[in-house]
Amino acid sequence: MLVKTFGSAVYGVNAMTITVEVNLTEGVGYFLVGLPDSAVKESMHRIESALKMCDYKMPRRKVVINMAPADIRKEGSAYDLTIAMGLLAASEQVNGDALKDFILMGELSLDGKLQPIKGSLPIAIQARQEKFKGLIVPKENAREAAIVNNLEVYGAENIKEVIDFFNGDLQLEKIEIDTRREFLEQQQGLDFDFADVKGQENIKRALEIAAAGGHNAILIGPPGAGKTMLAKRLPTILPPLDLHEALETTKIHSVAGKLPINSSLISVRPFRSPHHTISDVALVGGGNNPQPGEISLAHNGVLFLDELPEFKRTVLEVLRQPMEERRITISRAKFSVDYPASFMLVSAMNPCPCGFFNHPEKECVCAPGVVQKYLNKISGPLLDRIDLHVEVTPVSFNELTSHRVSEKSEAVRERVIKAREIQQERFKESKDTHCNAQMTSKKLKEICVLTSAGENLLKTAMEKLGLSARAYDRILKVSRTIADLAGSPEIKVEHLAEAIQYRSLDRESWGN
Numbered sequence: 001m002l003v004k005t006f007g008s009a010v011y012g013v014n015a016m017t018i019t020v021e022v023n024l025t026e027g028v029g030y031f032l033v034g035l036p037d038s039a040v041k042e043s044m045h046r047i048e049s050a051l052k053m054c055d056y057k058m059p060r061r062k063v064v065i066n067m068a069p070a071d072i073r074k075e076g077s078a079y080d081l082t083i084a085m086g087l088l089a090a091s092e093q094v095n096g097d098a099l100k101d102f103i104l105m106g107e108l109s110l111d112g113k114l115q116p117i118k119g120s121l122p123i124a125i126q127a128r129q130e131k132f133k134g135l136i137v138p139k140e141n142a143r144e145a146a147i148v149n150n151l152e153v154y155g156a157e158n159i160k161e162v163i164d165f166f167n168g169d170l171q172l173e174k175i176e177i178d179t180r181r182e183f184l185e186q187q188q189g190l191d192f193d194f195a196d197v198k199g200q201e202n203i204k205r206a207l208e209i210a211a212a213g214g215h216n217a218i219l220i221g222p223p224g225a226g227k228t229m230l231a232k233r234l235p236t237i238l239p240p241l242d243l244h245e246a247l248e249t250t251k252i253h254s255v256a257g258k259l260p261i262n263s264s265l266i267s268v269r270p271f272r273s274p275h276h277t278i279s280d281v282a283l284v285g286g287g288n289n290p291q292p293g294e295i296s297l298a299h300n301g302v303l304f305l306d307e308l309p310e311f312k313r314t315v316l317e318v319l320r321q322p323m324e325e326r327r328i329t330i331s332r333a334k335f336s337v338d339y340p341a342s343f344m345l346v347s348a349m350n351p352c353p354c355g356f357f358n359h360p361e362k363e364c365v366c367a368p369g370v371v372q373k374y375l376n377k378i379s380g381p382l383l384d385r386i387d388l389h390v391e392v393t394p395v396s397f398n399e400l401t402s403h404r405v406s407e408k409s410e411a412v413r414e415r416v417i418k419a420r421e422i423q424q425e426r427f428k429e430s431k432d433t434h435c436n437a438q439m440t441s442k443k444l445k446e447i448c449v450l451t452s453a454g455e456n457l458l459k460t461a462m463e464k465l466g467l468s469a470r471a472y473d474r475i476l477k478v479s480r481t482i483a484d485l486a487g488s489p490e491i492k493v494e495h496l497a498e499a500i501q502y503r504s505l506d507r508e509s510w511g512n
Contacts, residue, residue, distance in 0.1 A: 003022050003086050004086070005086040005089070006104065007020055007078070008126055009075075010118065013248075013292075015122040015123045015125065018069075019067075020068075021065070021086075022089070023064045023090065024063060026061065032065045034068060034074060035073045035074060036073075037073060037074065040074050043079060046080055049111075050108040050109065053111045053112050054158075056088060057091075059091040065083060078107055079105070081106035081107075081159065082105065085162065095167050099166065103132050103135045106138045106156070106159075107138075111158075114156055114157060116141055117141055118256070119254050120144045121148070121247075121250055123145065124151055128151040135152070137153070140155075143262055144264055146175040146264065147177060147264055153174065155172070177264055182264060192232055192233045193233065194408060197233065198402065198406065199399035203226070203392055206502065207230060208412050209481055209485065209502075211239075211413075212416045212485050213423070213477065213478065213481030214344060214436065215436070215474075215478060216345040216386045216437070217346050217386065217387065220348070220505065222350065222362070222392075223355045224394065228306055231306075231346045232271065234346060235301060237413045237416055238269050238301075239413070240267075248299065249266045249270060249299055249301070250264075252340070253297065256292045270300065272304065273305075274294045276305075276311045278315060280314050281293070282294065283315055283319070290337050295322050302344045305346075306348050307348070308349040309375070309377040313377065319385075320381055320382060324385070326432075327342070345386065351374075352366045353374055360393060375505065384470040384474070387502070389505040426447065436477045436478075436481045436484070447480060448476040448480050450491060451491075454492070457497065457500070458475065458500070461503075467503060475503065476491075478502060
């Protein structure tokens, strides 16, 4: 008897429906075809044990299982439930009439319990697109999949519940989520706040500019000056995620298996802070079965690289292309996958190995030339792609003990949102541009028009600092953001002057 059940395979952040065909004929043996990997082949042992524990039997005839399309490699243990239900329906131990209407995914334990899987959200989106009636997944993944409307989502704890559901002996609870209400509720409340930081008003100003225009920034200063503390509070002043961004971010975390158990939608901007020992594959993504890296997990959020010069050179260099294109393509011999990687890069570093170069009180003990050598660990092309170079100085005792109340993140965020609204109106005709940092060279010429005084100022700065053409573009983009924060339709000299001062790490002007 031939029976078809349906599962799903995740490639990149999208899913593809997999048809599992089970055919029982005269003879003996189990044959699993359709490019399954070792984890899929091992499913027969898990299925046999799970069915036995639930008082069902494995068919003792010749079993041929084909996973179509047969030219695409199937990986992982999430097909256990799909194959098991096909076997039971083909051996007439379960009513298979309704199997054609459902996508079934779940890993089986030896006792029949269903274990969580990765990628429930993209699987649910694909199931709705292909007009399936419903989706059955492990209970821990049900809320995540239920974000998708117009699709019946059921969570099961074990295979016995799924069998009884199709036999009509049990009605599984349909999981329903009011996505918009839950999304808005989860956006309330922030763990960090700019008001927690004493002093450092100039650094807060620089981060406000970075947030308003989506600019990359590097904080350079001595140990204990507050670089990490400030960077961790950057997401609190970024505009809140909209529903589309939240779904896109949740898909990536779902594929990577990073969503908490029983969670649904990611409603706050990600903040990823990998250790400096990270490999280049872990940062950008990859592996035999490509998985999203840290830059994709930081999509629509912040990627924070602390102690930037301590990262391996090869790791930092792979960042250059994703920072420009805002996506990463991972290519293999037979296929390639795309992961979005639109993140804000915020990094922090000490100015020298001892950490006290340019310190107002403590003396640097590094030998001559060591400061420049330390900075040379970061390549010029990477520094060019960082818009804001911000020098962080230590907080004085008087500022630490001051009772003056600092401005809250909420107030800063309101200004940032207003600036972003100006940019959204400016780029409403452009599909891929949403903020000033994403402006193309063509848009830059149209939007960032300077006065003659501004051109003279920028020319002098370019000559004095030895800036590159890319740094020139960055200065124009930052000055446009400063003008947006000020509500000015044109870039004034003072906006340009403030933008120029954020190029302090360029080679000729630092460490000599």
